Amino acid sequence: MRAYETLFVLKPDLEKETIEELIGKVKAVIETAGTVGKVDEWGKRKLAYDIDKKYQEGYYVLVEFNAENSVLDALDHLYKITESFIRNIIINKEK
Template identity: 40%
Template sequence: MRSYEAMFILRPSLDEEAVKANVEKFKGIIENNGGEIENVDLWGKRRLAYPISKVNEGYYVLVNFKGNSELPKELTRNFKISDDVIRDMVVKIEN
Protein backbone atom coordinates (compact mmCIF):
# COMPACT_ATOMS: atom_id res chain seq x y z
CA MET A 1 0.00 0.00 0.00
CA ARG A 2 1.20 3.47 -0.89
CA SER A 3 0.84 6.66 1.16
CA TYR A 4 -1.23 9.51 -0.27
CA GLU A 5 -2.33 12.96 0.75
CA ALA A 6 -5.64 14.42 -0.44
CA MET A 7 -6.55 18.06 -0.03
CA PHE A 8 -9.91 19.42 -1.05
CA ILE A 9 -11.73 22.71 -0.63
CA LEU A 10 -15.46 22.79 0.05
CA ARG A 11 -17.85 25.64 -0.73
CA PRO A 12 -18.04 28.32 2.00
CA SER A 13 -21.86 28.37 1.87
CA LEU A 14 -22.04 24.93 3.53
CA ASP A 15 -22.97 24.71 7.19
CA GLU A 16 -20.89 22.76 9.72
CA GLU A 17 -23.00 19.60 9.40
CA ALA A 18 -22.72 19.58 5.60
CA VAL A 19 -18.93 19.95 5.85
CA LYS A 20 -18.74 16.99 8.24
CA ALA A 21 -21.07 14.96 6.02
CA ASN A 22 -18.82 15.58 3.00
CA VAL A 23 -15.71 14.61 4.97
CA GLU A 24 -17.40 11.40 6.12
CA LYS A 25 -18.50 10.66 2.55
CA PHE A 26 -14.94 10.91 1.22
CA LYS A 27 -13.57 8.94 4.18
CA GLY A 28 -16.10 6.24 3.35
CA ILE A 29 -14.95 6.14 -0.27
CA ILE A 30 -11.37 5.61 0.89
CA GLU A 31 -12.30 2.88 3.38
CA ASN A 32 -14.75 1.10 1.03
CA ASN A 33 -12.06 0.82 -1.66
CA GLY A 34 -9.52 -0.91 0.58
CA GLY A 35 -7.83 2.23 1.88
CA GLU A 36 -6.75 3.04 5.39
CA ILE A 37 -7.09 6.57 6.79
CA GLU A 38 -4.15 7.80 8.85
CA ASN A 39 -5.19 11.39 9.62
CA VAL A 40 -7.97 13.87 8.83
CA ASP A 41 -7.20 17.54 9.40
CA LEU A 42 -10.01 20.11 9.12
CA TRP A 43 -8.40 23.50 8.59
CA GLY A 44 -11.69 25.37 8.63
CA LYS A 45 -12.79 28.30 6.49
CA ARG A 46 -9.90 30.19 4.91
CA ARG A 47 -9.41 32.77 2.22
CA LEU A 48 -8.42 31.40 -1.18
CA ALA A 49 -5.23 32.59 -2.86
CA TYR A 50 -7.32 33.62 -5.88
CA PRO A 51 -11.06 33.61 -6.64
CA ILE A 52 -12.49 30.39 -8.07
CA SER A 53 -15.83 30.90 -9.84
CA LYS A 54 -16.29 34.19 -7.95
CA VAL A 55 -15.77 32.44 -4.59
CA ASN A 56 -13.11 33.89 -2.26
CA GLU A 57 -13.27 31.47 0.71
CA GLY A 58 -13.57 27.75 1.31
CA TYR A 59 -13.34 24.96 3.89
CA TYR A 60 -9.96 23.26 3.62
CA VAL A 61 -9.67 19.54 4.44
CA LEU A 62 -6.46 17.46 4.42
CA VAL A 63 -6.62 13.64 4.51
CA ASN A 64 -3.59 11.33 4.80
CA PHE A 65 -4.32 7.75 3.77
CA LYS A 66 -2.84 4.53 2.44
CA GLY A 67 -4.24 2.56 -0.47
CA ASN A 68 -3.63 0.84 -3.76
CA SER A 69 -2.81 2.72 -6.96
CA GLU A 70 -6.45 2.80 -8.14
CA LEU A 71 -7.78 4.56 -5.03
CA PRO A 72 -6.58 8.09 -5.92
CA LYS A 73 -8.27 7.83 -9.31
CA GLU A 74 -11.57 6.83 -7.71
CA LEU A 75 -11.28 9.56 -5.08
CA THR A 76 -10.52 12.22 -7.71
CA ARG A 77 -13.48 11.03 -9.79
CA ASN A 78 -15.76 11.50 -6.79
CA PHE A 79 -14.31 14.94 -6.05
CA LYS A 80 -15.05 16.01 -9.63
CA ILE A 81 -18.71 14.91 -9.55
CA SER A 82 -19.41 16.52 -6.16
CA ASP A 83 -20.97 19.99 -6.40
CA ASP A 84 -19.63 20.92 -2.94
CA VAL A 85 -15.93 20.54 -3.87
CA ILE A 86 -14.30 23.64 -5.39
CA ARG A 87 -10.75 22.27 -5.80
CA ASP A 88 -9.02 18.99 -5.05
CA MET A 89 -5.58 17.45 -5.23
CA VAL A 90 -4.31 13.95 -4.44
CA VAL A 91 -0.55 13.37 -4.29
CA LYS A 92 1.58 10.32 -3.57
CA ILE A 93 3.93 10.71 -0.60
CA GLU A 94 7.41 9.32 -1.17
CA ASN A 95 8.72 7.36 1.82
Protein backbone atom coordinates (compact mmCIF):
# COMPACT_ATOMS: atom_id res chain seq x y z
CA MET A 1 0.00 0.00 0.00
CA ARG A 2 1.09 3.53 -0.71
CA ALA A 3 0.46 6.81 1.08
CA TYR A 4 -1.86 9.28 -0.63
CA GLU A 5 -3.84 12.36 0.16
CA THR A 6 -6.91 13.69 -1.55
CA LEU A 7 -8.20 17.23 -1.38
CA PHE A 8 -11.73 17.84 -2.55
CA VAL A 9 -13.95 20.89 -2.71
CA LEU A 10 -17.67 20.58 -2.12
CA LYS A 11 -20.43 22.99 -3.10
CA PRO A 12 -20.64 25.72 -0.44
CA ASP A 13 -24.42 25.55 -0.02
CA LEU A 14 -24.57 21.96 1.30
CA GLU A 15 -26.04 21.13 4.71
CA LYS A 16 -23.67 19.83 7.41
CA GLU A 17 -25.36 16.39 7.29
CA THR A 18 -24.79 16.16 3.54
CA ILE A 19 -21.13 17.10 3.95
CA GLU A 20 -20.68 14.40 6.60
CA GLU A 21 -22.41 11.87 4.32
CA LEU A 22 -20.08 12.70 1.40
CA ILE A 23 -16.99 12.46 3.62
CA GLY A 24 -18.33 9.09 4.79
CA LYS A 25 -18.65 7.92 1.16
CA VAL A 26 -15.04 8.90 0.44
CA LYS A 27 -13.87 7.07 3.57
CA ALA A 28 -15.92 3.98 2.63
CA VAL A 29 -14.34 3.86 -0.85
CA ILE A 30 -10.85 4.15 0.66
CA GLU A 31 -11.55 1.43 3.24
CA THR A 32 -12.39 -1.12 0.51
CA ALA A 33 -8.63 -1.61 -0.03
CA GLY A 34 -6.91 0.74 2.37
CA THR A 35 -6.97 2.68 5.62
CA VAL A 36 -7.98 6.25 6.33
CA GLY A 37 -5.46 8.30 8.27
CA LYS A 38 -6.35 11.89 9.03
CA VAL A 39 -9.48 13.75 7.87
CA ASP A 40 -9.04 17.51 8.03
CA GLU A 41 -12.07 19.69 7.29
CA TRP A 42 -10.84 23.14 6.31
CA GLY A 43 -14.36 24.51 5.97
CA LYS A 44 -15.59 27.18 3.57
CA ARG A 45 -12.89 29.13 1.78
CA LYS A 46 -12.82 31.53 -1.11
CA LEU A 47 -11.83 29.96 -4.43
CA ALA A 48 -8.98 31.41 -6.47
CA TYR A 49 -11.40 31.79 -9.40
CA ASP A 50 -15.11 31.25 -10.02
CA ILE A 51 -16.14 27.72 -10.97
CA ASP A 52 -18.96 27.40 -13.52
CA LYS A 53 -19.66 31.14 -13.06
CA LYS A 54 -21.59 30.05 -9.98
CA TYR A 55 -19.27 29.28 -7.09
CA GLN A 56 -16.96 31.82 -5.48
CA GLU A 57 -16.27 29.62 -2.44
CA GLY A 58 -16.22 25.94 -1.56
CA TYR A 59 -16.03 23.58 1.42
CA TYR A 60 -12.52 22.07 1.52
CA VAL A 61 -11.69 18.62 2.94
CA LEU A 62 -8.25 16.93 3.06
CA VAL A 63 -8.02 13.16 3.63
CA GLU A 64 -4.73 11.30 4.18
CA PHE A 65 -4.83 7.56 3.52
CA ASN A 66 -2.89 4.40 2.64
CA ALA A 67 -4.37 2.28 -0.13
CA GLU A 68 -3.91 0.06 -3.16
CA ASN A 69 -4.01 1.57 -6.66
CA SER A 70 -7.54 0.27 -7.26
CA VAL A 71 -8.87 2.76 -4.71
CA LEU A 72 -7.70 5.67 -6.86
CA ASP A 73 -9.95 4.66 -9.75
CA ALA A 74 -12.89 4.13 -7.40
CA LEU A 75 -12.36 7.56 -5.81
CA ASP A 76 -12.08 9.22 -9.20
CA HIS A 77 -15.34 7.54 -10.24
CA LEU A 78 -17.09 8.75 -7.07
CA TYR A 79 -15.91 12.32 -7.69
CA LYS A 80 -17.18 12.23 -11.27
CA ILE A 81 -20.66 10.82 -10.60
CA THR A 82 -21.45 12.95 -7.54
CA GLU A 83 -22.33 16.51 -8.51
CA SER A 84 -21.62 17.91 -5.02
CA PHE A 85 -17.86 17.64 -5.66
CA ILE A 86 -16.75 20.70 -7.63
CA ARG A 87 -12.97 20.05 -7.61
CA ASN A 88 -10.64 17.26 -6.44
CA ILE A 89 -7.08 16.03 -6.57
CA ILE A 90 -5.33 12.84 -5.42
CA ILE A 91 -1.62 13.07 -4.60
CA ASN A 92 0.95 10.31 -4.03
CA LYS A 93 2.82 11.36 -0.87
CA GLU A 94 5.79 8.98 -1.37
CA LYS A 95 8.17 11.15 -3.36
